[in-house]
Amino acid sequence: MTRSSESIPVRGTTRYDEHGSLLVLEHRLDGHDTFLSGELDLGEGRVPVRIISLDDVTVLRPMHRLPAPAPTWAGTLHLPHGLRPRTIPVDLAEAAQMHGRDLGALDQAETRYALTFLGEATTEPIRAARLEAIVSALPLAGIEAA
Structure with missing residues (x-):
């Protein structure tokens, strides 16, 4: 598999649950792995996120606590295609x-x-x-x- 990184402009809204913030994308990400990890850049540095794609919506779950994101936001999602570890743990x-x-x-x-x-x-x-x-x-x- 080719080692490359993909950067996708994204927009969305912020929701909250008992575990913290959920970043709901305006448009569903198609053609990307479900439960893939990536990094979201909201202009103040990259934040590791877990990507959860449901039937008609994609949700980003920050892997660390974030300062409260704005109700609506825009940023860049960085996906490390082909950079997943290949060694057996x-x-x-x-x-x-x-x-x-x-x-x-x-x-x-x-x-x-x-x-x-x-x-x-x-x-x-x-x-x-x-x-x-x-x-x-x-x-x-x-x-x-x-």
């Missing part, structure tokens, strides 16, 4: 080995999806559940696929 490698599963059976796209799925976990319990889901889907080590 230690906890995934250990879990696969402990359960006798073969991580090497994943092709490049499957590895990318598995690492993205795991990397987007927001809490330790979610990460543990995602580790279990990935490992349980792997073939047993030493068994050839027919």
Whole structure:
């Protein structure tokens, strides 16, 4: 995959929930991964955000507390396409080995999806559940696929 970064001008409104601010985009982002991390520049530096695309709306969840954004805002969303980590994290490698599963059976796209799925976990319990889901889907080590 080509390592590049994409910058997209965005506009939206601010909403709040019990976890802080939600930045609701004026237009849905099409053709981009759901739950992808990026950075939003509102003119005062870049803020890491998690991108949550729903059926007809895209919401940005700041990963750190922000000073209260204006009710309406405009900025630039920076997406690090192809810059996701490709190395297998230690906890995934250990879990696969402990359960006798073969991580090497994943092709490049499957590895990318598995690492993205795991990397987007927001809490330790979610990460543990995602580790279990990935490992349980792997073939047993030493068994050839027919």
